Amino acid sequence: MVRPREFNEEQALHAAMELFWEKGYEATSLSDLTAKMGIQRPSLYAAFGDKKELFEAALRKYNQFHASYVRTRLQSVPSVKEALRSFFMGIVAEAYEEVPNRGCFCLNVMVELAPHDAKFEVLTREHQMYLAAIFQETIERGIRSGELGKHVNAKALAQTLVVSMIGLTVLMKSRPDRTFADNAAATVVALLE
Amino acid sequence: MVRPREFNEEQALHAAMELFWEKGYEATSLSDLTAKMGIQRPSLYAAFGDKKELFEAALRKYNQFHASYVRTRLQSVPSVKEALRSFFMGIVAEAYEEVPNRGCFCLNVMVELAPHDAKFEVLTREHQMYLAAIFQETIERGIRSGELGKHVNAKALAQTLVVSMIGLTVLMKSRPDRTFADNAAATVVALLE
DNA sequence: CCAGTTACATACCGATCGGTATAATATACT
DNA sequence: AGTATATTATACCGATCGGTATGTAACTGG
Numbered sequence: 001m002v003r004p005r006e007f008n009e010e011q012a013l014h015a016a017m018e019l020f021w022e023k024g025y026e027a028t029s030l031s032d033l034t035a036k037m038g039i040q041r042p043s044l045y046a047a048f049g050d051k052k053e054l055f056e057a058a059l060r061k062y063n064q065f066h067a068s069y070v071r072t073r074l075q076s077v078p079s080v081k082e083a084l085r086s087f088f089m090g091i092v093a094e095a096y097e098e099v100p101n102r103g104c105f106c107l108n109v110m111v112e113l114a115p116h117d118a119k120f121e122v123l124t125r126e127h128q129m130y131l132a133a134i135f136q137e138t139i140e141r142g143i144r145s146g147e148l149g150k151h152v153n154a155k156a157l158a159q160t161l162v163v164s165m166i167g168l169t170v171l172m173k174s175r176p177d178r179t180f181a182d183n184a185a186a187t188v189v190a191l192l193e
Numbered sequence: 194m195v196r197p198r199e200f201n202e203e204q205a206l207h208a209a210m211e212l213f214w215e216k217g218y219e220a221t222s223l224s225d226l227t228a229k230m231g232i233q234r235p236s237l238y239a240a241f242g243d244k245k246e247l248f249e250a251a252l253r254k255y256n257q258f259h260a261s262y263v264r265t266r267l268q269s270v271p272s273v274k275e276a277l278r279s280f281f282m283g284i285v286a287e288a289y290e291e292v293p294n295r296g297c298f299c300l301n302v303m304v305e306l307a308p309h310d311a312k313f314e315v316l317t318r319e320h321q322m323y324l325a326a327i328f329q330e331t332i333e334r335g336i337r338s339g340e341l342g343k344h345v346n347a348k349a350l351a352q353t354l355v356v357s358m359i360g361l362t363v364l365m366k367s368r369p370d371r372t373f374a375d376n377a378a379a380t381v382v383a384l385l386e
Numbered sequence: 387c388c389a390g391t392t393a394c395a396t397a398c399c400g401a402t403c404g405g406t407a408t409a410a411t412a413t414a415c416t
Numbered sequence: 417a418g419t420a421t422a423t424t425a426t427a428c429c430g431a432t433c434g435g436t437a438t439g440t441a442a443c444t445g446g
Contacts, residue, residue, distance in 0.1 A: 026219035100308035111304040115293035125367035167360025174318035
């Protein structure tokens, strides 16, 4: 005995995610959101709560998407070294292609909101830990296959790769010289040798 | 034949820098600024121009301060390895002490504004290049003193240190476990071996 | 001590912010 | 078909946004 929604919540949330990802929390207005989501303001509040709650839902959606994206990229290549090389080179290449360079939504949130909002501090930290676990899985796969030495500390190396990934992604926001970016990516990969 | 300023421009700009550093561009209002700077709104516009111009002046001031801070820290320790170790450990230690964790103002700007504003893209890129040059100087000093091998590629290593510094600084915004942060910092230093 | 110039404080501007009250509309169950 | 219920669209809310006009106070050169 109800009137059904005329919009797809999933699509609307996706649109909100893209907007927040590109512009950040403060710079995105409710008018921006309703326009891009294709819904009216009261519908947004009924479906997602206030701006912060919508933002949190968007970040959770991004983190899920991003984690599975990273896992897929690393698992789809048989060689662990080659998978990681392709992954880090991809960060550089995609940053040059994209305008504006959105980078990683989760990192953007770490910078804009995590220092002032405990909820986002936790949410972003958990995602980084999760990414570290994905890297660790991959490294352990390389150890098992003999591609990496048995003496490699998988956990420590994974954490280092997370730091390098963050550094590379954020560095790309300033669009450094291609040589700088390529060299930085190459040096990260060289950590595996 | 004029009335002199009642406020110190240097101090006022410093106050603005601290506010922008802590809260970012969008989240800092003119009311916040005039309150902390201790001046009235028309005085702010007369002395510094509009909000964006004031922000740019604040960033330039920060970059100067930050570059000389980094240079001093790296030069004040005779051992290059020890200087770099202390520097990266310091990033971790200071992040835990500071609440909220402001991180690096220039990195905050890279994330919030550089992708949408060419002026800040250039300004932040130049600072990263400058930091890379400082690291390179330090590494070359280590090579000359024999502390580092002659085969070391100073420029490439310096660029890698910049990426690691960025990654570590941004990671700290999510306040990761102490073990994660310490290990990440230690692995960066291990690059020198 | 007056004239000219600049900075000060207050008060205000239109625009936009996030959020909501209201009322018309569309559906499902009885 | 009628009624209860949820969604829609419009219009509106007070607050705050960045920015400025206005008039008064303070100083200096003549």
